[in-house]
Amino acid sequence: MSDIAKILIVDDEPLIRDALAFKLTKDGYDVDTAEDGEKAIQKIESEEYQIIISDIMMPFISGFELVKILKERGTDAPVLMLTSLNSETAVLKAFDLGADDFMTKPFSPNELSVRIKKLLKNAKK
Amino acid sequence: MRRFFTETYYFLVALEPRYKIVLFLVISLLILAAVMVIIVLRERSRKNSVENRERRISRSVEPIIQEIVFSEYDGGEFKDAIKKINRIVDSALYRKSNMAILNELILYYHRNLGGEAFNRLEMLYREIGLKQIALDNLRTGEWHIKAKAINDLSTMRMGESLFDILQYTDYENQNVRYEAQYAAVKLGGKKAMGFLDDLDTPMSEWQQIRLLDQSLKFEYELIDRVGKWLRSENNSVVVFGLMIMRHLNQYHEKGELRKLLYHKDEKVQEKAIETARELAYAECLENLYEVYELTKKIRIKKQILRAMGDLGGSKEVGFLRETIAREKEYDLVFEAAQSLKRMGRRDVLISYKEQELSEKGESIVKHILDDRI
Amino acid sequence: MIEFDNQNSLIDVLIYIFFFVTYGYTVFVMVSYLVLGILSVVQARKYLRRNSYTDYLNILQSPEAPTVSILAPAYNEEASIIENVRSLLSIRYPNFEVIVVNDGSRDRSLIKLIEEYQLEPVDFAVNYALATKNVKAVYKSKNPTYNNLVVVDKENGGKSDALNAAINVSTGEYTLNIDVDCILEEDCLLKLMKPFLEETEKNMIATGGVVRIANNCKIEKGRITEINVPNKLLSQFQTLEYLRSFLLGRVAWGSLDGLLLISGALGVFQKELVIACGGYDDDTIGEDMELTVRMRRYAREKDIDYVVGFVPDPLCWTEVPESWAVLRRQRNRWTRGALETLLAHKRLFLNPYYGKIGMISYPYWLLFEWLAPLIEAFGILLLVLFSLLGVINISFLYLFIALIYGYTVSFTIATLYIEEITFFQYKKRRQLLRLVLAGLLEPLIFHPFLVYCSVTGNWDYFFEGKKAWGSMKRVGFKKPSSGNKGRKITASKPSPSPKNPVRSSPAGA
Secondary structure (H helix, E strand, O other), X not given: OOOOOEEEEEOOOHHHHHHHHHHHHHOOOEEEEEOOHHHHHHHHHHOOOOEEEEOOOOXXXXXXXXXXXHXXXXXXXXXXXXXXXXXXXXXXXXXXXXXXXXXXXXXXXXXXXXXXXXXXXXXXX | OHHHHHHHHHHHXXXXXXXXXXXXXXXXXXXXXXXXXXXXXXXXXXXXXXXXXXXXXXXXXXXXXXXXXXXXXOHHHHHHHHHHHHHHHOOOOOHHHHHHHHHHHHHXXXXXXXXXXXXXXXXXXXXXXXXXXXXXXXXXXXXXXXXHHHHHHHHOOOHHHHHHHHOOOOOXXXXXXXXXXXXXXXXXXXXXXXXXXXXXXXXXHHHHHHHHHHHHHHOOOOOOOHHHHHOOOOHHHHHHHHHHHHHOOOHHHHHHHHHHOOOOOHHHHHHHHHHHHHOOOXXXXXXXXXXXXXXXXXXXXXXXXXXXXXXXXXXXXXXXXXXXXXXXXHHHHHHHHHHHHHXXXXXXXXXXXXXXXXXXXXXXXXXXXXXXX | OOOOOOOOHHHHHHXXXXXXXXXXXXXXXXXXXXXXXXXXXXXXXXXXXXXOOOOOHHHHOOOOOOOEEXXXXXXXXXXXXXXXXXXXXXXXXXXXXXXXXXXXXXXXXXXXXXHHHOEEEEOOOOOOOOOOOOEEEEEEEOOHHHXXXXXXXXXXXXXXXXXXXXXXXXXXXXXXXXXXXXXXXXXXXXXXXXXXXXXXXXXXXXXXXXXXXXXXXXXXXXXXXXXXXXXXXXXXXXXXXXXXXXXXHHHHHHHXXXXXXXXXXXXXXXXXXXXXXXXXXXXXXXXHHHHHHHHHHHHHHOOOOEEEEEEEEEEEEEOOOOOHHHHHHHHHHHXXXXXXXXXXXXXXXXXXXXXXXXXXXHHHHHHHHHHHHHHHHHHHHHHHHHHHHOOOOHHHHHHHHHHHHHHHHHHXXXXXXXXXXXXXXXXXXXXXXXXXXXXXXXXXXXXXXXXXXXXXXXXXXXXXXXXXXXXXXXXXXXXXXXXXXXXXXXXXXXXXXXXXXXXXXXXOO
16 A cells, blocks of 8 residues: 555535545545446445545435445445535434545535544554 | 519508408518527527536636635735636626626535635635625616525625625515525524514525524524514414524523414424424423314324323323324324334333234334334 | 308308307417416526525525425336436435335336345335225335335236325325336426425415426436437427427416426325325326316315415426327327316316316316317318318418418427527537427427327217226315224215315314
């Protein structure tokens, strides 16, 4: 594993995807993007990521399903849900399915950075 | 050639009037149709070019905005970036529409981002002149332009425009009024909610949801107006008051809440019971029994049974158990069983004796005990 | 044209009357189209202007958003069921459930669902608030991702029966009733729920939305990714027809609160009221129209100050028949369905008690939707006869037909124009031109075909007995559920006349 952590961003809205990619690249990560759950799974199969950031409401394979599938496959990478859903049920369901962190939109990019750092630190242990 | 025209002319003149009318109509319709086809096609080209322009502008502005939002820019760099954007949107013909495209882009980012990024976007919005455009639109636009301007200003949290917006909280057009009220709460906080005290027009659920959404940001501050709202003649204000009470834990008006349990409007009554349950207002259980007896409405009874599940003790367990055995209404048996389960009393649900439950009751109890559902 | 001499005066007068009525009727139809067109433009503009600043995030994030059950009846849909359910599950809305009813399919629909979504049967206590065929089992997923999916397996009973079964197991306050093979826009539920949340004065009982044609559109993973005009002429005709009917007709009727039909392909209903008025009628072919009319009637008879909404946005895409034979059968069925509903609810006709629907919508539907094709066919027959007999002045007639043609074409093009300035779906110039071309041919080819379908539909209904008489459900007989616990309510006893008196408020019933 190289020193630079690889991050996969899964979001169906291009603007968000681009903005996140920009920010995280600036933070010094190696960033990759996918526009839906299915593409994300394909990417994860061929590459190893240290962290995955995923939206929930996406066409076809939702973020919930994505987490579930990843965790079932034994992917180690922590998954951070980043969504405009902010109901209690959504949060509970996300963690129940194995998500490692949860943030709602509008989100602070700086807060996101800190959380990513923390998740990576925990994952290394 | 000339002869042809004169002949046609005389032919037409000689026609009966009804022929003339119909012929005239047919020809004008054909011309109309042709003109419309041309307009449609031109409109199509125009829209396509607008879309292309939109794409082009987004593509070139996006990286600049990203830089502004995510980098540690100093004053000079910020000014440069603004100059760059200005150059992109500048155009003799399309400046107005370019600015509108830029506006949507910034709003989109703003809706999704928070924290420091948020502040930067606000600064950008001001500096680039979009705020001024919104204020001008607010003053001179048609109702939908006004409403949009207010919405933009409040989305971008332009606190200094609160005063301009407040003038529209009782504007004649409902849409503008709604936007202004929402903006007032967003920009002015709970003080700006005074307009609810004597609102006499019904407030839509949509508006209630939006105002609630804003109010949730007040955290758990005390909102002393709630009492007034609960006493309002306007049912939509009462319901909103109850929502605020519930979601912001405003315990101080419990007396009012108890009275509302008997309210004659079904929606208010239902909301009141729900609120009592959410606030764990166990002292009102006696009133709930009373309301249960008084009301014929299934929705209200369901709400009460649910409340008992959250607030009740052993006495309520007995009541719920009875209800399951005696009650004929599916929904009520269902609700009662669910309440027992929520109270952690699976034992009660399992312990029904043979023949004690109807076939239906039995299947409902089974349903509730099935954790997979 | 008419010279009164003594011998022929009677025939002349008759002919005169015939022409007077025909011309008058035609002009009336034209004017009414024009009025509807104007109304809908006003309405669509207002809607778009309001939408320009509406943020649906507010409701998407709200803990107070009402719960909705999406009801999807499926019969032998194994080819597409997995994808369709998947796209339903990814609709944008905060709290909804998806209820798929396998209506006794003979293919592997159920097995496919069970495998894909890891379903297992649960001890579901089905409340037969609406009478339906026996529910064999209710399935839920072992996978918590799909905890808002419910699959009902029941004995075959038709679409109405399946929808009723779905209503019985649903838990939402509202139901979104759809055809399972339709493709929904992601935001469709948010947009359809908005009118319910915005109405302050009246009780909104249902809203409908615009259905568009998916033929030749690019579809990926249950979503439309590129909108195209259909390739086949027949589908292009239908595109124009749908545009007129939804963009103009229903938007206008919606703004007048005079809708008699919320399409079975897409509509949100207040569940309590659907159950109170008896649910879908299994015995009718046009179950969607019948329910809409019955709900309106029920609400009126229970003194509920109600309203039916309509969202002018295109929210749902469906494939239309591409063969003349299939289309003929579909239209034949629609004709019979509408006819059946109209006859079953004939007491609405010009009955001021029912307000606008009695005085305007119903008569309009009767006169223009049902009778228009019949009158047209009859008129053409007579004209041919008259011209053979040489009793009429043909040149004026030709001119008049030219007028009708010109009007129809102009109106179609006006529709395209309105689409262009409002919802802006067809982005390619070339495709737009093809629609214009189809518009020129439509009155000559497609329209006569529709008249033919309608006439045969009427013939089949009245003379071939292809109808489902008898047990039409009527308004206001059945008290839902109370006192009926544990026993299926027997489907609609035939009753001589609808009972009107208000028994209890439906909210409490």
